[in-house]
Structure formats: structure tokens, C-alpha cells
């Protein structure tokens with residue numbers, strides 16, 4: 001199931017009978033959850049961002065640029081947070097091999113920051129050059145669920161790319177696990193997924209864990225088919241802020257700069273350059289396979305008692321310390337990164353209906 005809201009399809013969710021009788025209530029009690037309180041008055045902010053989507057998959061590749069080695073690391077669609085550590089691991093392994101001297105990273109989203117950290121951990125001096133910093137990046141808008149969805153078209157990728165993707169996923173999965181805690185804003189949550197056909201297809205031997213179909217007594221949602229798995233959720237603002245500090249504490253420099261052409265990059269003093277410009281790579285390197293896919297979120301007042309996530313026909317709900325995120329939309333080739341009132345109203349309405357239909361509450 002993608003993190004997409006099929007707007008308008010909320011009405012298709014099946015209302016199940018409420019737990020009015022003692023028998024049903026007893027059976028359902030183990031599966032009761034605190035509902036999210038959805039109303040326009042509880043909205044604290046709305047945001048929209050452009051996912052850097054590439055149907056043939058993300059790009060990790062090295063090429064020569066004059067006397068430099070240029071390593072690309074961009075195009076992760078709706079999964080850039082998920083794949084960040086792993087994709088940047090592939091990129092740094094490729095770039096740092098045999099390299100001596102400082103390295104440059106273009107971009108300070110999640111790819112630029114994780115690439116910079118991995119290069120520093122390998123002992124290299126790093127300068128990040130970037131047009132925008134946290135919080136003014138797409139990465140800062142991301143919901144932060146660890147699950148690789150919405151980043152490629154299965155019919156357009158090669159077996160070699162698939163192997164690269166799974167290697168990135170594996171490294172990321174292990175790296176995020178050792179960062180769990182309040183300092184980076186990363187935590188485990190059970191995720192309820194409305195889907196037919198049973199549990200998620202496992203992508204790694206250990207991902208996703210706790211992955212199973214649920215019976216009606218195991219959950220309160222008013223939907224016909226429900227599964228559940230457990231995964232990590234990243235409070236992206238806090239995570240990116242901490243990564244930026246980590247880069248600086250390790251002696252990294254950050255310079256604000258907008259690159260217009262590869263020639264601008266060729267003039268940098270560093271002989272190794274990582275291109276982590278996300279959607280910016282489309283103009284900078286003429287990659288017309290890159291397309292924006294807009295996503296919009298309504299964020300509600302935090303509810304610390306809500307310790308589960310949801311995905312389904314109504315959209316998705318990720319609870320974070322900085323607010324309850326309700327998403328989202330999947331709008332192809334839309335370049336305007338501003339929230340639209342009508343879409344936000346639909347996101348709120350579908351979630352209001354979902355949580356109002358809870359069969360029992362904890």
C-alpha cells in the first residue's frame with residue numbers, strides 16, 4: 001500500500017457494526033485504541049512538498065566531471081528518508097574508494113546530510129554546498145515512515161537496480177535502528193494497514209517485522225481488511241537538525257550556494273563531489289526522468305497517547321511529537337509546493353470519518 005490518499009474513496013470504507021454488546025466489547029477490547037481527534041480547529045499547520053520521483057529508480061552512479069569524480073545520489077521519490085543511509089552508503093563507497101583529500105556534497109536534504117556524515121565517519125573533510133538548509137528542504141516535510149514505497153515503476157527497473165535498492169534498504173534499516181530515541185526523534189510504532197490479500201510482501205528477512213493479517217476483534221477500525229506491521233518513524237525536523245549539528249561538530253563546513261550548471265560544480269576546489277540535489281538534479285544535470293509528485297499534509301495538535309500509525313483508503317496518519325500528520329496526496333507533475341484548501345479539507349474529512357467510526361476506544 002502506497003502512502004497515497006485516493007481522495008474521494010473514503011466513502012468506500014466499510015462500516016462495521018459498533019461494539020454495543022458486552023460479548024463484542026470483550027472480544028474487541030484487546031484491539032481498542034485511542035482515536036485521533038480530527039477537526040479543523042485542531043490543525044496547527046499545513047504543508048506541501050515535491051517528491052523527487054524517477055520511474056527507473058533512484059540514481060547512485062559515478063562519472064567524470066573535468067578532473068573530478070562526480071557521484072550522483074538523487075531521485076528517491078516517496079522514500080528518501082527510508083533509503084537515505086543506505087543510498088548514501090552506496091554513494092560514499094563508490095566515491096571514496098581510492099580518494100584522498102576533502103570532499104564536497106551538493107545539497108543539505110536527507111541525502112546530502114547522510115552522505116556528509118558517512119564521508120566524515122570514513123575520515124574525510126567535508127564541505128556541504130547548498131541552496132537551502134533545514135527546515136527549507138523537501139526532506140523536512142516528509143512524514144518520516146520507514147517503508148520504501150512510491151519511488152519507482154516496477155516495469156522500468158533492472159535486476160541490478162533492484163539489488164542496489166535492497167542493499168540500500170538493508171543498510172538503512174540497520175542504521176536507523178541504532179539511532180532510536182528522543183535525541184534523533186526516531187521510534188517504533190505498530191502500523192495498521194487497510195489492505196486486501198494478506199500481510200505485506202517481505203522485502204528483507206527482517207522487514208517488515210510483526211507482519212500479519214488481523215481479525216475484526218484485533219483492531220477498532222471500521223474497515224473490512226486490516227493488516228499490521230511494526231516499523232520506525234522519524235520526526236524529520238528533529239532528525240535533520242541533529243544531523244546538521246553532527247556534520248558541524250565533526251568539523252564540516254556548510255556554504256549556501258546555488259549551482260546553475262555542471263560548470264559551476266567543476267570550478268569547486270574539491271576533486272570529489274556528491275550530487276545530492278533531489279529534484280534539483282532535473283535542471284542542474286538535465287535528468288528529464290525526474291518528476292515532482294506533490295504531497296500535502298494537515299498537522300494536528302499532538303496526542304501523546306496515540307502510539308500507532310494508519311494507512312488506508314482514508315489516507316495516512318503518523319503520530320509524532322511535533323504533531324499528528326494526516327496525509328496525503330500523490331499529485332504527479334505538480335510543481336506548486338503550497339497546500340491547497342480543498343485537498344486539506346478532504347484529508348481532514350476522510351480521517352474524521354475513519355476515527356469517528358472506531359468500534360471501541362482505549
Ligand SMILES: Cc1cc2nc3c(=O)[nH]c(=O)nc-3n(C[C@H](O)[C@H](O)[C@H](O)COP(=O)(O)OP(=O)(O)OC[C@H]3O[C@@H](n4cnc5c(N)ncnc54)[C@H](O)[C@@H]3O)c2cc1C
Pocket residue numbers: 003048049050051052073074075076077078079080081082083106107108109110111112129130131132133137138139140141142143144145146147257258259260276277278279280281284294295296297327328
Ligand atoms: C508529503 C511528503 C511525505 C513524505 N513522506 C515520506 C515518508 O514517510 N518516508 C520517506 O522515506 N520519504 C517520504 N517522503 C519523501 C522524501 O521527503 C524525499 O524522498 C527526500 O526528502 C529526498 O531527499 P533529498 O535529500 O534527495 O532532497 P531534498 O530534501 O529536496 O534536498 C535537496 C537539497 O539540494 C539542494 N539543491 C537543489 N538544487 C540545488 C542547486 N542547483 N544548487 C545547490 N543546492 C541545490 C536543496 O536546496 C536541498 O538542500 C515524503 C515526501 C513528501 C513531499
